[in-house]
Amino acid sequence: MGNKIPIGISACLMGENVRFDGGHRRFSFAMDELAPYVRFEPICPEMAIGLPTPRPALRLVKDDQGRIAMRTGKNQDDTDLTQAMQSFSERQVQRLAHLCGYIVCAKSPSCGMERVRVYDRAGARKNGIGLYTRELMRQLPWLPVEEDGRLHDPQLRENFVARVYTLFEFNQLLQQPLTRAGLIAFHSRYKLLLLAHSQPQYRQIGPFVAAMGRFESLESFALEYRSRLMRLLSNNATRPNHTNVLMHAQGYFHRYLTQQQRLELTSLIDSYRQGMQPLLAPITLLKHYMAEYPDAWLAQQRYFEPYPQALRLRYGH
Structure with missing residues (x-):
């Protein structure tokens, strides 16, 4: 990218x-x-x-029929710029x-x-x-x-940037000849990130991807997938969901870590769950173990770096 x-x-x-x-x-x-x-x-x-x-200064003005107009003022004789x-x-x-x-x-x-602000006879409403x-x-x-x-708002900022980077990668995929393998690989890379944003929608989008063959074309599937993908990511990632993802990733290292290392990682994830550590803390330790004990599936997960770390969007989570 x-x-x-x-x-x-x-x-x-x-x-x-x-x-x-x-x-x-x-x-x-x-x-x-x-x-x-x-x-x-x-x-x-x-x-x-x-x-x-x-x-x-322009105003949005609602008339008695509920129509919204853009005017240079709120009176009917002011310039109407709606059209x-x-x-x-x-x-x-x-x-x-x-x-x-x-x-x-x-x-x-x-x-x-x-x-x-929308103005009507009753005054102004912020709606x-x-x-x-x-x-x-x-x-x-x-x-x-x-x-x-x-x-x-830090959470809304992080959510927006994560969606921007996800859509950028997906749009690049759309510019190439679409293949079933390419679409499945994209979805696989984003599984943990999607899980962090919405567990119910994550459980729905998996079967949708599995039913790709029912669509008339890969192009029609890809456009519907894009809509579902971005709708899922519009949910803010939550602390409980992040905790679930971190514990899921922890399971990949169970057989490699000593008892003390497992306790340390579990404690760090729990401290994050309780709000005593930022998200970056357990992710950093997991990335350390990913380098020491490589796993191909974990290594491809966008969850661990959905955007440049220099943006510092996870520091306060």
């Missing part, structure tokens, strides 16, 4: 002065930590439909199927992913979605999409 990963991003988060007030909202995690590994594709939908900067934004969004998103993730600007009437992002998620439901504000 040596190539840089294509990720869409709201242009203001890259530090471009495109906001309504003429400023930007540079997102340090994206630009200082993630940038070395990805290729950002920035867009400001509001500038793209011809609005200047600075400009009047312009919708038409642009539909055209733009059609070109974005190659992306592996998208970071959008929180609270924006065009880019916000959730809790965007809207930006028009551009709504179209993005409609056309590309498998695409990892997150807001800059939500990515300050």
Whole structure:
């Protein structure tokens, strides 16, 4: 996975002065930590439909029939930009199927992913979605999409990056001639990571892969698998699930380790389970034993390095 990963991003988060007030909202995690590994594709939908900067702040307004409009104000005689934004969004998103993730600007009437203010006769409610992002998620439901504000949460940040890297590898697989063996090998590499994110969905996706032959083509199977894969990974990995995965991996070394080594590893996993150790601690010890006692199946598992360790996403888990 040596190539840089294509990720869409709201242009203001890259530090471009495109906001309504003429400023930007540079997102340090994206630009200082993630940038070395990805290729950002920035867009400001509001500038793209011809609005200047600075400009009047836009609003989402709900009429009496429940329809959402994008306006330069909340009154009916203000400029209605709904059709312009919708038409642009539909055209733009059609070109974005190659992306592996998208970071959008929180609270924006065009880019916000959730809790965007929607105005009606009763006032404002934080229950809207930006028009551009709504179209993005409609056309590309498998695409990892997150807001800059939500990515300050360590668990959501780790989840987003794990999904981005998984989709990047799967998209590379789609660019090659598909084979049954290649698809099964991909799924095998991700088994432990999937188990960490959702045990119920993990138990469902296995039989789905085993029934690959029932699909009309490998291409149709691969597209449905992508949807199920990304839906599974959208669940945050939990401490109990991680503990289950760690104990599963521990079993591979039972016959090689001394009693003292087994007790040490068990104690470390239990300390993680109780929240007294970060996830990185038992994983580091397991990786040490993987080097000393190689196992082909464990060695291929993306769980142990789903993204570059330099991103430091598991340090606080």
